[in-house]
Amino acid sequence: MLKTRYDDTVRLVTQPNHAVAAGYMASHWGNGEFTKLGFYDNCSEPEKLAAETIFGIAEHDNGWWEWEASPSSSESDRLPLGLEEVLSDPSMATQRWRIGTTRFEDSHPYASLLINFHAYRLYNVAHEEESSIHPLFGDSKSFSSEKPLEATLLTETLQNQRGRIKEHLDGLGGWHKDAIRPEILLPHVRMMQILDALSLYLCSNFIPPVYGKPKGLGRDEVEIKYIPKKNWEDRVSLHITSQDDGTLVCDPYPFDEDNLVVPVVVTEVENFSENTISLMDMYRIPQKIVRFTFQKPN
Numbered sequence: 626m627l628k629t630r631y632d633d634t635v636r637l638v639t640q641p642n643h644a645v646a647a648g649y650m651a652s653h654w655g656n657g658e659f660t661k662l663g664f665y666d667n668c669s670e671p672e673k674l675a676a677e678t679i680f681g682i683a684e685h686d687n688g689w690w691e692w693e694a695s696p697s698s699s700e701s702d703r704l705p706l707g708l709e710e711v712l713s714d715p716s717m718a719t720q721r722w723r724i725g726t727t728r729f730e731d732s733h734p735y736a737s738l739l740i741n742f743h744a745y746r747l748y749n750v751a752h753e754e755e756s757s758i759h760p761l762f763g764d765s766k767s768f769s770s771e772k773p774l775e776a777t778l779l780t781e782t783l784q785n786q787r788g789r790i791k792e793h794l795d796g797l798g799g800w801h802k803d804a805i806r807p808e809i810l811l812p813h814v815r816m817m818q819i820l821d822a823l824s825l826y827l828c829s830n831f832i833p834p835v836y837g838k839p840k841g842l843g844r845d846e847v848e849i850k851y852i853p854k855k856n857w858e859d860r861v862s863l864h865i866t867s868q869d870d871g872t873l874v875c876d877p878y879p880f881d882e883d884n885l886v887v888p889v890v891v892t893e894v895e896n897f898s899e900n901t902i903s904l905m906d907m908y909r910i911p912q913k914i915v916r917f918t919f920q921k922p923n
Contacts, residue, residue, distance in 0.1 A: 626638070626639060626640065626693065626696055626705045626706060626707055626708065626711075627639075627640070627643055627707065627708055627825070627828045627829040627831075628704060628705070628707030628708070628829075629828075629829050629830050629841045629842055630897075631840070631841070631842060633895070633896055633897055634893050634894065634895050634896075634897060635702075635704060635893070635894040635897045636842060636891050636892075636893050637704070637705065637891065637892040637893070637894065638828040638829070638889060638890070638891050638892075639689070639693045639890075640686035640689035640693060640708070641686055641687065641689060641690060641693060642828075642889065642890045642891075643686065643824050643825065643828045643829075643889075644682070644683055644684060644685050644686040644687075644821075644824070645683055645890075646824040646827060646828065646887060646888070646889045647682050647683065647685070647820040647821050647823065647824035648679055648680070648682045648683020648684070648820075649683075649887060649888070650820050650823055650824065650880070650885075650887060651678070651679045651682040651683065651816070651820050652679050653880045653881050653882055653885055654816070654820070654879055654880060654881070655879070655880075655881055656878070656879065656880065656881050658854065658877055658878075658879070659854055659855075659877075659879040660812075660853065660854070660855050660856065661675060661881075662674075662675050662678045662679060662813065662816060663675025663676070663677075663678055665808065665809050665812045665813070665853070665856055665857070666806065666808040666809050666856065667803070668800050668803040668804065668809060669799055669800045669803055670799065670800035671800075673800050674735070674800050674803070674804050674809075677733060677735045677736050677804075678735070678736070678739065678813050678816075680733055680736045681733065681735065681736030681737070681738075681739040681740055681817065682739070682816070682817055682820050682821070684729065684733075684736065684740070685725070685739070685740050685743055685817060685821060686721075686725065687724075687725045687728050687729070687740075688720075688721040688722055688723070688724040688725025688726070688728070689721055689725070691724070692711075692721065695904070696904075698902075702897075703902050704894065704902055705907070708829070708831075715773040715774075715775040715776055716775050718775075719748075719775045719776060719778075719779040722744040722748075722779060722783075723779065723782065725740060725744070726740050726741045726744055726783065726786060727786070730786070730790065734790050734793050734794055734797075734801070735794060735801060735804050735805075737790055738787065738790045738791065738794070738805070738810075739813060739814060739817050740817075741783050741786055741787050741790065742787070742814040742817065743814070743817045743818065743821070744779070744783055745780060745783045745784070745787070746758070746759060746814075746818070747759060748772065748776045748779055748780050748783075749780055750762060751772075755851070756815070756850075756851040756860065757814075757815070757818075757851075759818045759821070759822065760818065760819070760822035760832060760833075760849045760850070761822060761825060761831050761832055761833075763833035764833075791805050807857070808856065808857055811853075811857045812853035812856065812857045815851065815852070815853055815857075816852075816853065819849060819852050819863075822849055823849070824889075826843060826845070826847060826865070827842065827843045827887065827889055827917050828842070828889055828891075829841055829842070830842070830845075832845070832847050832849075833847070834846055834847055835847060835848055843867060843871075843873060843917050844867050845867060846864075846865065846866050846867060847864075847865050848862050848863070848864050848865075849862065849863045849865070850862045850863075852879070861877060863875060863876070863877065863879065864876045865919075868920075871917070871918070872918045872919075872920050873917060873918065873919050873920065874919075874920050874921075874922050875919045875920065875921070875922075876921075876922040878919070878920075878921040878922070880919060883920075883921060884918055884919070884920055885918070885919045886916050886917070886918050887916065887917045887918075887919065888914045888915070888916050889914065889915050889916075889917070890912055890913075890914055891912065891913060891914075891915050892907065892910050892912050892913075893910070893913070894910065
């Protein structure tokens with residue numbers, strides 16, 4: 626659950642709904658300047674690869690399905706635990722990835738490989754190259770190499786799973802085998818991080834702004850770095866500026882439609898007071914769709 630306060634309102638976005646927004650943007654990624662997903666280098670069936678990649682991005686938080694159906698409550702505000710609160714419990718947090726990286730391993734092995742890399746790089750951040758660090762970590766140059774035991778065990782499990790999936794994809798041949806070549810795999814792994822970050826920018830206050838403290842919910846000026854443009858070697862930074870009318874000016878512009886509208890399903894708890902809110906109370910609050918519009922710079 627992504628939980629963000631603004632004024633006297635708390636906006637809640639489930640992890641699966643956040644992931645759907647990332648998948649939606651993935652499906653619109655690519656134009657004359659930016660390569661579409663699935664079309665990096667030479668793949669024998671790029672449309673199939675694109676569909677599998679977008680599926681992986683849209684379902685990268687599938688490990689949260691069960692938790693979001695019956696979330697635990699926070700002691701501090703009685704609302705469902707937010708992501709930051711869940712991450713404070715390494716056992717609870719790593720379990721979500723153990724579920725999410727394996728659920729589609731048989732039916733969608735390449736998507737599962739991308740989800741595997743995504744989880745691994747979040748927990749292995751201290752040892753990653755700068756171009757592979759998730760934007761939510763900002764420009765921090767120092768990361769503790771000490772990890773909780775649960776995180777160490779998870780990264781070891783993910784490494785073993787990755788080898789197993791790659792071997793399976795290689796055996797399938799065709800576009801599956803093409804997709805694990807570094808010139809195709811590396812940009813897709815990075816784009817999983819980039820599109821996750823863009824959705825987090827809209828759905829939370831986790832993406833560090835260029836200046837000051839984060840306001841979140843698409844209201845900050847941000848810069849997202851190391852984005853594959855034409856290929857893995859051709860990378861750029863994306864600068865997003867929030868306008869007074871709520872539109873988001875994106876430079877350079879990576880989408881296939883001008884003025885791309887991105888819908889996000891949210892629950893808003895208005896006039897929030899820290900009284901106990903039951904699951905039944907949450908069901909009584911109507912969900913709504915909040916729309917964000919990306920625009921080209923003038």
